[in-house]
Amino acid sequence: MSSPKGITEDECYRILFEEISSSDSSVDSDENDPTFTTSCASSSLVCSRVVLNLSSCLHGKNHIIFMDNYFTSYDLFKDLKSNGVYACGTINPRRKNIPKLEEEKELERGEFDYKISNDSIIIYRWKDNRAVNLISTCHSPSDVSTVTRKMKDGTITNITCPIVLKDYNSSMNYVDNFDRLESDYAIDRKSKKWWMRLFLHFLDCSVTNAFIMHKEIEMEQFSNKAFRREVYKNSLAPKIVAANFASVSHTSIAPRIKSHKPYVDESIRxxxxxxxxxxxxxxxxxxxxxxxxxxxxxxxxxxxxxxxxxxxxxxxxxxxxxx
Structure with a gap:
């Protein structure tokens, strides 16, 4: 299956679904455990419903959705393809309807195996330091590229990889870059009030989004740190000073600084x-x-x-x- 024709980068709305869990718990679970099966099935249904609801406005427009292995499943990609929406992402090989590919130990670094279903959905397994599993409805296994890797002796070498991997990395990097910018100078702090953590997180996200939009405008450019300082200096600091100034009376006497020695007025002493x-x-x-x-x-x-x-x-x- 060849890649869809006529889809440019500007035409592809990269709807990047951030990972809502630090890792998929099913990776370390026993697939024969009934608890594992129930948890994996229910998680897959919920994630599929989220993706389908968010992408409902893209039906028939040949857009491409990139997502990580928390959301991907064979049935989801099949539904998206039937609705005219292409998709690509990493996938857990233990998901339902995923074919068995070449074992990781049988692959050399830079080699990959793949299988194509009757629905033209391709499952890949590419070997780097360890195996990476991908699923796509918009790539061809014959399209390959190279990536640079640093060897143990310090030399740089190029190894072969399927083009689906490079497309996935370049697209998901939007989320990774946002996470990096947001965490560089995050104001999130521990709190006993659960809503405070949410408020601080969304405040960080707002400032980060403003910084990203500011870089696209032909204005004076700032670093991430300098931009946050400007936001504080121009927006927050004046309001804090005004509030504190209003709360202090102008006629109040400045308190005397106490020393470690006791002080008694001479009229008494x-x-x-x-x-x-x-x-x-x-x-x-x-x-x-x-x-x-x-x-x-x-x-x-x-x-x-x-x-x-x-x-x-x-x-x-x-x-x-x-x-």
């Missing part, structure tokens, strides 16, 4: 007739104590409530009241 020594808990003297030479005292001033030494040869109480 110099009323010696009222100031008497009283016993208190053991604390550091406000006059002679320091970090290098801490001095403890059990006396304090009855007015100032400041701990002061009262010993022979070291009367900090008198020194404090006079100075």
């Amino acid at each position: 110099h009323k010696s007739s009222k100031q008497q020594q009283i016993h208190s808990s053991s604390r550091r003297c406000a006059v002679c104590s320091s970090k290098k030479n801490p001095v403890q005292t059990v006396w304090m001033c009855s007015v100032c409530k400041v701990p002061l030494c009262l010993r022979a040869g070291n009367n900090c109480f008198k020194r404090y009241q006079e100075n």
